[in-house]
Amino acid sequence: MGSVIMGTGVSVPDNVVTNHDLAQIMDTSDDWITSRTGVKERRFVDPGVGASDLAIDAAARAIEDAGLEPSEVDMLVTATMTPDYIAPGIAGLVQAGLGLNHVAAMDLRQQCSGFLYGLDLADAYLSTGRAGHVVVVGAEVHAGFLPWSRASWDRVLGDDSVELPADDYTRNTEHRAWSVLFGDGAGAMVLSAGDSPSTGVLGSSLHTDGESFELILVPGVGFKERPWVSSDQLTEDGHLPVMDGGGLYRRAVRLMPEAALEVLEQTGLTLDEVDLVVAHQANDRILEGVRKSFGMGFEKVPSNIAGYGNTTAGTLPILYDELRKAGRVARGTVVCFAAFGAGAHYGAVLYREP
Numbered sequence: 317m318g319s320v321i322m323g324t325g326v327s328v329p330d331n332v333v334t335n336h337d338l339a340q341i342m343d344t345s346d347d348w349i350t351s352r353t354g355v356k357e358r359r360f361v362d363p364g365v366g367a368s369d370l371a372i373d374a375a376a377r378a379i380e381d382a383g384l385e386p387s388e389v390d391m392l393v394t395a396t397m398t399p400d401y402i403a404p405g406i407a408g409l410v411q412a413g414l415g416l417n418h419v420a421a422m423d424l425r426q427q428c429s430g431f432l433y434g435l436d437l438a439d440a441y442l443s444t445g446r447a448g449h450v451v452v453v454g455a456e457v458h459a460g461f462l463p464w465s466r467a468s469w470d471r472v473l474g475d476d477s478v479e480l481p482a483d484d485y486t487r488n489t490e491h492r493a494w495s496v497l498f499g500d501g502a503g504a505m506v507l508s509a510g511d512s513p514s515t516g517v518l519g520s521s522l523h524t525d526g527e528s529f530e531l532i533l534v535p536g537v538g539f540k541e542r543p544w545v546s547s548d549q550l551t552e553d554g555h556l557p558v559m560d561g562g563g564l565y566r567r568a569v570r571l572m573p574e575a576a577l578e579v580l581e582q583t584g585l586t587l588d589e590v591d592l593v594v595a596h597q598a599n600d601r602i603l604e605g606v607r608k609s610f611g612m613g614f615e616k617v618p619s620n621i622a623g624y625g626n627t628t629a630g631t632l633p634i635l636y637d638e639l640r641k642a643g644r645v646a647r648g649t650v651v652c653f654a655a656f657g658a659g660a661h662y663g664a665v666l667y668r669e670p
């Protein structure tokens with residue numbers, strides 16, 4: 317029986333950073349970022365705010381939206397690539413923060429596909445009767461990843477009186493290709509056991525292209541190193557992401573539609589029957605590729621990347637929450653969730669609103 321999305325919730329921080337703000341601290345422009353990615357602005361948390369904080373806020377809203385009490389939740393799945401601590405993950409913090417009972421709480425490390433994998437995992441537990449209500453939350457605070465100095469942060473957050481050292485500008489420019497893409501935010505869903513095989517989660521098609529592992533990764537500060545973190549690694553920027561943007565773009569445009577067609581075939585539905593494709597928001601040009609490959613327009617493959625950038629595990633639930641609240645998810649609406657990201661994990665989940 318297909319699991320049903322009973323509630324959704326979002327938490328995004330207040331600090332808005334526009335492309336024009338970024339152009340003050342690196343060699344970039346609103347025009348370059350907008351035309352290459354579709355991003356106009358993104359949001360960042362204050363120092364000291366973790367992915368767990370956003371996750372708790374988003375999940376609490378989703379539980380309330382579902383009309384449940386925290387004590388009724390049977391399982392929690394958290395997805396993040398920016399946890400508060402290297403170990404353990406954020407699941408325990410979120411579970412305690414929500415006041416859930418000692419239910420199973422687990423972390424997924426599937427980056428941009430983290431939420432999609434979480435949906436499928438929740439459905440597996442619900443459809444086999446091992447849980448009645450599952451909370452899935454994707455949350456990211458990329459702010460800590462960014463290689464910006466205190467002065468850079470002051471400038472992007474609007475303090476024009478701060479002088480930006482020339483070295484800071486050079487360093488920020490070195491990392492501009494990936495640093496302009498990301499933003500912070502969290503989204504959550506409550507899924508509950510369904511009572512019909514023709515509504516709720518209809519099927520899924522999850523994949524991992526391990527050969528593309530190196531397209532985006534953080535090369536240093538890992539347990540292959542001894543010690544796992546050293547000043548040498550930090551000097552060499554081993555703690556910052558390395559990205560092959562073109563390689564990711566080409567695979568995302570091909571593999572998300574492939575996975576979507578696979579799940580359609582599996583469930584016996586056609587592309588014409590899909591009302592909404594809620595796809596990972598990494599780059600609006602990738603979404604344009606998905607639109608082209610499906611012969612669909614913006615209405616069916618919507619984007620909110622202009623306002624948030626790429627919030628990694630947060631994009632699918634944030635966009636879905638917006639669509640739901642805008643009245644775009646009526647009874648019978650067929651939604652195809654699709655994602656592609658680091659790992660390289662990708663896939664699609666098909667859903668029909670009861």
Ligand SMILES: CC(C)(COP(=O)(O)OP(=O)(O)OC[C@H]1O[C@@H](n2cnc3c(N)ncnc32)[C@H](O)[C@@H]1OP(=O)(O)O)[C@@H](O)C(=O)NCCC(=O)NCCS
Nearest residue numbers: 344345348352428492493496561562564565598599657658
């Ligand atoms: C990163 C991405 C926007 C780059 O777009 P692109 O059109 O491929 O641009 P290129 O990498 O070819 O760079 C073109 C030029 O712009 C420059 N450039 C890169 N970032 C820039 C920025 N923020 N501002 C201005 N110029 C920039 C490059 O240095 C390059 O200059 P050169 O031609 O003098 O060498 C695009 O490849 C992308 O979004 N890929 C997917 C990334 C992704 O999904 N990441 C998340 C992983 S899940």
